[in-house]
Amino acid sequence: MKMELRFFLPTNGIIWVTFFVVRFCCSYGDLSYSLPEEMERGAVVGNIAKDLGLDIKGISRRNARINLKGSRKRFCEINSQSGDLVIADIIDREELCGSKVSCPLKYELVLENPLELHRILLQIQDVNDNSPRFPNHDIKLEIRESAVKGARFPLDEAHDSDVGRNGIQNYLLEKNQHFTLAVHSNPDGGKYSELVLDKELDREQQHELSLLLTAIDGGTPPRSGTAIIHVTVLDANDNLPVFSQPVYRVSLPENSPSGTVVVTVSATDADEGANGEVTYEFSRISDKAAMLFSIDRVTGEITVTEQIDFEERSEYELRVQAKDGSGLASNAKVIIDISDVNDNAPIIHIKSLVNPVPENVTPGTEVGIINVQDDDSEGNRQMHCTIQQNVPFKLNPSIENYYSLVTTDDLDREQFTDYNITLLATDEGNPPLSSTKTIHLFISDVNDNPPVFEEQSYSAYVSENNKPGSSVCSVTARDPDWRQNGTVFYSLLPSEVNGVPLSSYLSINGDTGVIHAVRAFDYEQFRSFKVQVVARDNGSPPLSSNVTVSVFITDENDNSPQILYPTPEGNSFMTEMVPKAALSGSLLSKVIAVDADSGQNAWLSYQIIKSTDPGLFTIGVHSGEIRAQRDISESDSMKQNLVISVKDNGQPSLSTTCAVYLLISDNLAEVPELKDMSYEENNSKLTSYLIIALVSVSTFFLTFIILIIAVRLCHRRKPRLLFDGAVAIPSAYLPPNYADVDGTGTLRSAYNYDAYMTTGSRTSDFKFVQSYSEDALSAGNTLKKTHDNGDFLDLTDNGSKFSTLVNTF
Ligand SMILES: *[C@@H]1O[C@H](CO)[C@@H](O)[C@H](O)[C@H]1NC(C)=O
Ligand SMILES: *[C@@H]1O[C@H](CO)[C@@H](O)[C@H](O)[C@H]1NC(C)=O
Numbered sequence: 011m012k013m014e015l016r017f018f019l020p021t022n023g024i025i026w027v028t029f030f031v032v033r034f035c036c037s038y039g040d041l042s043y044s045l046p047e048e049m050e051r052g053a054v055v056g057n058i059a060k061d062l063g064l065d066i067k068g069i070s071r072r073n074a075r076i077n078l079k080g081s082r083k084r085f086c087e088i089n090s091q092s093g094d095l096v097i098a099d100i101i102d103r104e105e106l107c108g109s110k111v112s113c114p115l116k117y118e119l120v121l122e123n124p125l126e127l128h129r130i131l132l133q134i135q136d137v138n139d140n141s142p143r144f145p146n147h148d149i150k151l152e153i154r155e156s157a158v159k160g161a162r163f164p165l166d167e168a169h170d171s172d173v174g175r176n177g178i179q180n181y182l183l184e185k186n187q188h189f190t191l192a193v194h195s196n197p198d199g200g201k202y203s204e205l206v207l208d209k210e211l212d213r214e215q216q217h218e219l220s221l222l223l224t225a226i227d228g229g230t231p232p233r234s235g236t237a238i239i240h241v242t243v244l245d246a247n248d249n250l251p252v253f254s255q256p257v258y259r260v261s262l263p264e265n266s267p268s269g270t271v272v273v274t275v276s277a278t279d280a281d282e283g284a285n286g287e288v289t290y291e292f293s294r295i296s297d298k299a300a301m302l303f304s305i306d307r308v309t310g311e312i313t314v315t316e317q318i319d320f321e322e323r324s325e326y327e328l329r330v331q332a333k334d335g336s337g338l339a340s341n342a343k344v345i346i347d348i349s350d351v352n353d354n355a356p357i358i359h360i361k362s363l364v365n366p367v368p369e370n371v372t373p374g375t376e377v378g379i380i381n382v383q384d385d386d387s388e389g390n391r392q393m394h395c396t397i398q399q400n401v402p403f404k405l406n407p408s409i410e411n412y413y414s415l416v417t418t419d420d421l422d423r424e425q426f427t428d429y430n431i432t433l434l435a436t437d438e439g440n441p442p443l444s445s446t447k448t449i450h451l452f453i454s455d456v457n458d459n460p461p462v463f464e465e466q467s468y469s470a471y472v473s474e475n476n477k478p479g480s481s482v483c484s485v486t487a488r489d490p491d492w493r494q495n496g497t498v499f500y501s502l503l504p505s506e507v508n509g510v511p512l513s514s515y516l517s518i519n520g521d522t523g524v525i526h527a528v529r530a531f532d533y534e535q536f537r538s539f540k541v542q543v544v545a546r547d548n549g550s551p552p553l554s555s556n557v558t559v560s561v562f563i564t565d566e567n568d569n570s571p572q573i574l575y576p577t578p579e580g581n582s583f584m585t586e587m588v589p590k591a592a593l594s595g596s597l598l599s600k601v602i603a604v605d606a607d608s609g610q611n612a613w614l615s616y617q618i619i620k621s622t623d624p625g626l627f628t629i630g631v632h633s634g635e636i637r638a639q640r641d642i643s644e645s646d647s648m649k650q651n652l653v654i655s656v657k658d659n660g661q662p663s664l665s666t667t668c669a670v671y672l673l674i675s676d677n678l679a680e681v682p683e684l685k686d687m688s689y690e691e692n693n694s695k696l697t698s699y700l701i702i703a704l705v706s707v708s709t710f711f712l713t714f715i716i717l718i719i720a721v722r723l724c725h726r727r728k729p730r731l732l733f734d735g736a737v738a739i740p741s742a743y744l745p746p747n748y749a750d751v752d753g754t755g756t757l758r759s760a761y762n763y764d765a766y767m768t769t770g771s772r773t774s775d776f777k778f779v780q781s782y783s784e785d786a787l788s789a790g791n792t793l794k795k796t797h798d799n800g801d802f803l804d805l806t807d808n809g810s811k812f813s814t815l816v817n818t819f
């Protein structure tokens with residue numbers, strides 16, 4: 011075997027190419043060459059002529075040519091001049107034979123004349139003309155971070171078109187923390203590599219690695235190709251969601267409107283994708299809180315859904331769970347402090363109340379206890395309670411929020427019967443809230459007011475001879491107390507008037523205060539008296555006051571003038587001696603008369619109504635002085651009689667007459683029989699009739715009495731009664747000022763009074779008896795016997811009053 015080693019210097023001058031052509035003998039055919047691929051055109055592979063031992067001329071002459079079996083390309087040609095086999099086309103072994111180690115090109119050399127066939131075998135030798143090449147420059151690997159140490163990840167095999175030693179010999183991996191490289195041979199040749207995990211990956215630390223992988227062939231010099239391994243660390247759900255805070259503490263004002271965001275919790279999950287998708291929910295929550303708050307599953311926003319009341323609860327503790335896509339969860343606590351808003355007005359409670367309050371409580375008396383509550387807290391809970399100014403009450407703060415309602419002043423039910431006390435409670439919130447409550451407090455009565463008369467004193471004017479039972483005057487006392495404490499009763503304070511109990515004169519209507527006369531008054535008996543009226547209320551104890559009522563009795567003309575002189579009585583007639591020499595105007599005598607009445611009723615006037623010698627005498631109209639009107643002369647009759655009327659000035663006026671006997675003489679011896687001068691008046695007849703009548707009636711009555719007594723005596727035979735009956739007759743002469751009032755003070759229908767003339771000793775000899783009976787009136791002129799205090803005589807006359815002069819002879 012012959013071997014040639016030739017070096018070609020490429021004309022392009024860039025790369026030095028070393029190759030060699032080896033001729034093998036007789037292995038395939040006649041001629042065999044071994045030559046590197048990629049020889050330049052024109053490069054001589056060998057000299058066929060010489061190698062075959064052929065004549066160079068014969069080659070050209072015999073039209074030598076080569077045919078390549080089964081290929082359109084020829085690659086080589088014979089230079090017919092030199093017999094060299096030259097490269098006609100660049101032979102790319104990799105194209106021609108791929109990865110086959112042996113790459114023969116089989117030619118047939120045909121010579122004509124004579125036909126001669128030689129086989130020429132060109133063995134194409136590989137040249138390291140290809141670098142290893144990875145199918146993709148970027149190798150993408152996704153490795154789960156959970157991959158354990160030692161895990162292997164096959165890598166793309168790099169490809170090198172070259173074969174044999176020029177093929178890939180090794181792989182190199184960029185130095186890194188996590189991976190090493192394991193290189194393996196394929197059973198069918200070639201090498202491949204695997205990434206071996208040397209240290210676990212943490213996606214959360216480094217989620218991507220880029221490693222440079224180099225494939226190196228065995229050429230000389232070696233060629234290499236690189237690829238970048240992009241390792242994407244795939245997430246393993248190895249991370250819990252983590253809340254940004256373990257505890258969220260927030261403050262939320264109560265009454266925050268629905269929708270208010272309370273807090274947004276947020277949890278992050280270092281994982282990726284679904285593993286890192288966090289959703290939120292409440293994990294532990296009270297039913298109440300569940301009604302009040304809601305959480306947004308996605309955003310973690312906790313919002314208010316219902317009205318929150320601080321007073322109900324001031325703190326809510328919720329647990330929020332954050333869960334990632336594959337169910338890993340963690341919890342955080344959310345503490346919501348509800349802050350107070352002043353939304354509760356104070357509430358006033360009346361714990362106790364004295365109602366009604368007696369009006370006599372002393373100032374400072376506690377009448378009620380007030381309690382004020384406010385559901386809010388702190389400042390919103392602080393409050394003060396006041397009442398309005400214009401009432402006599404105040405609030406005294408006591409323990410806590412208790413107040414006592416005390417009086418500040420004396421109460422007077424008579425002034426204010428009730429009070430509306432308005433309590434105002436205000437808290438110290440901002441804005442403050444307040445509430446009011448009104449206590450309607452009544453003041454109860456205490457009998458603290460005595461009855462008070464409307465006037466300091468009363469005067470009553472009653473005309474005498476009034477009708478018994480007629481009202482005299484009326485007093486009124488007021489008592490401002492309540493009900494029986496203010497009910498006034500009137501009464502007369504017992505006393506005596508002229509030694510007679512007052513009740514005989516007056517009575518009072520206890521309810522109305524109207525004072526009535528019990529009997530008729532006689533001005534001539536007394537003109538005035540005072541009575542004390544007591545007004546007493548019905549309280550317990552009762553209060554009373556008294557007032558003086560002065561009763562003035564006014565005069566009526568009920569008394570005729572009474573002549574004192576000349577004495578109208580006696581069996582010897584008074585005669586005035588008139589001196590014969592009496593001159594005109596000289597005072598001769600005087601008629602003296604009195605009238606028990608007063609004033610006009612007692613203003614007397616005198617008048618001569620009849621005289622023996624009219625014109626001789628005059629009488630002073632008011633003085634009663636009888637004077638000579640002219641000088642008395644001898645011719646005048648010695649005996650002069652005058653009838654004088656004395657008249658009072660009442661309405662109507664009453665009058666009395668009297669006779670005056672004048673004897674014009676200087677010597678008493680001259681006086682003739684005085685008896686002749688006895689009654690000659692016109693009216694003396696009437697008086698006589700009356701006397702006769704009275705005497706006959708009296709006689710009849712006495713007879714009647716004696717008869718009755720006699721009858722009684724016959725029945726009882728008791729001498730004492732005879733004596734009683736005997737003294738009953740003079741009892742017609744009643745004691746003065748007699749009045750009969752029965753025990754109850756009511757006015758008797760029948761009454762009597764006697765009136766005395768009080769002028770002079772002589773008047774005691776006679777007496778007027780006046781009797782009056784209304785009952786008797788209807789019966790006409792009757793004799794009436796009254797029973798109570800003995801029997802006496804009533805003489806009545808229908809109509810006018812009747813006066814009787816009883817002469818006691
Ligand atoms: C208090 O209030 C009541 C009812 O509102 C009323 O009838 C009464 O007259 C009031 N009293 C006073 C003293 O204002
Ligand atoms: C009258 O006053 C008394 C106390 O003096 C009292 O106890 C009583 O209740 C009062 N009566 C009325 C009706 O107010």
Ligand SMILES: *[C@@H]1O[C@H](CO)[C@@H](O)[C@H](O)[C@H]1NC(C)=O
Pocket residue numbers: 503544555556557
């Ligand atoms: C009448 O009233 C006066 C004072 O007003 C009093 O001093 C006197 O005691 C009273 N008299 C009677 C009997 O009550």
